[in-house]
Amino acid sequence: MRKSRFSEEQIISILAEQERGMSTSEVCRRHGMSSATFYKWKAKFGGMDVSDARRLKTLETENARLKKLLADSMLDNSILKDLLGKS
Template sequence: MKKRFSEEQIVKILQEAQIADTQREIIRKYNISEQTFYKWKRTYGGMSVSEVKRLKELEKENAKLKKLLAEQMLVNEALKEITEKKW
């Protein structure tokens, strides 16, 4: 599923909502639902654009490390099976 707004855009929208008179104006302006707005607010509220970029980098790094760990665990399991067999 393709996102209409990037994380950076979402943060800018939320910052604009803090300045605006009502949140409903922002919701109408960007054609988003109230649920989406409040979900964004819960997730990205109070963050700056640089913090969102850093969060994105950390999530990518975490996914990479999880993949490496899973691969290493498979290798270890295979080595255990090989050593346990009686030739």
């Protein structure tokens, strides 16, 4: 997946501009992004502050690491079951 050119802090400040009264189309034009991207960000980061976004990023990273560990463990378990079944 492509990395965003905006950091979480920048995204939150862009959303705050719209919340302060600037129109959505003006915010999108000013920052060079589509309205679909704006609304996707609003769904994910709406109502957050910078510390919440950092915490979310940390939790997402930890969740991905734990999912990988679980997948590796399940693969090892499956291999051991196959070996024991064929003996």
